[in-house]
Amino acid sequence: MTTKPTAFIFDLNGTMVDDMEFHGKAWSSIINDDLKAGLTYEEVKKQMYGKNSELLHRIFGDKRFTPEEEDKLSLEKEHRYQAAYRSSLSLIDGLDGFLEKAKAAGISMAIGSAAIPFNINFVLDGLAIGHYFKAVVSADDVQVSKPHPETFLKAAELLGSAPENCVVFEDAPKGVEAAQNAGMKCVVLTTMHGQEDFSSYTNVIAFISTYNDPALNQLF
Structure with missing residues (x-):
């Protein structure tokens, strides 16, 4: 410079x-196990940028969830991430x-x-x-x-x-x-x-x- x-x-x-692998696994759990989107782990990783709500919109569209549902999914994802990563922080x-x-x-x-x-x-x-x-x-x-x-x-x-x-x-x-x-x-x-x-x-x-x-x- x-x-x-x-x-x-x-x-x-x-x-x-x-910690990104921990985020990836938490998102994969929400997107595939809970919401049955059927994405590969690599496909999930490509969507991991921006706000949580923006990620959900990219995968499921703007109309799938209410704002309240998005907030609930977002917080649940973070709880799963933190529970898995806390001991490695x-x-x-x-x-x-x-x-x-x-x-x-x-x-x-x-x-x-x-x-x-x-x-x-x-x-x-x-x-x-x-x-x-x-x-x-x-x-x-x-x-x-x-x-x-x-x-x-x-x-x-x-x-x-x-x-x-x-x-x-x-x-x-x-x-x-x-x-x-x-x-x-x-x-x-x-x-x-x-x-x-x-x-x-x-x-x-x-x-x-x-x-x-x-x-x-x-x-x-």
Whole structure:
């Protein structure tokens, strides 16, 4: 990067905690076991972006469920995910030190996630890392989720940083697309997708598997 960033915006699931397989299994249970959609696990994974209600709309259409039914299904999915993942809850390697380094460097940080607050708090409170973040933008805070840029633009606004001075940390192609739509550079965590899945995006500055990667030194 030619100029150093003033803000970091983190997606949460798959980016700060390596939990996407747990989300996938919880969604597969809801979609296939409960709702009998008959999707393969790979087909379920491809739909795992944006708000929970948006995922349900993509698979079942806009008219299948009432808003109340969507909320109930969403919460049930998160209960299943949390029950399965709780004993494994941990930060991706090196993230604790990276957060401390960013804080010491005066870089403002935010969460920009399509998760509902129930899940964001599960991670932030469970790992006692909420104090690092000046802002949290959840599914409840935006009209349209990723790949629309609203999540990241709102986080940047709350941090008081221009989009071009923000670096987003993401693990999903639609999240990288949202960052690109927001005019932000992106670091990709390869927790669930290989580099080939991001070939159409021009805003990726690094691919990493952990936060110990020396490629992150360019950010400071």
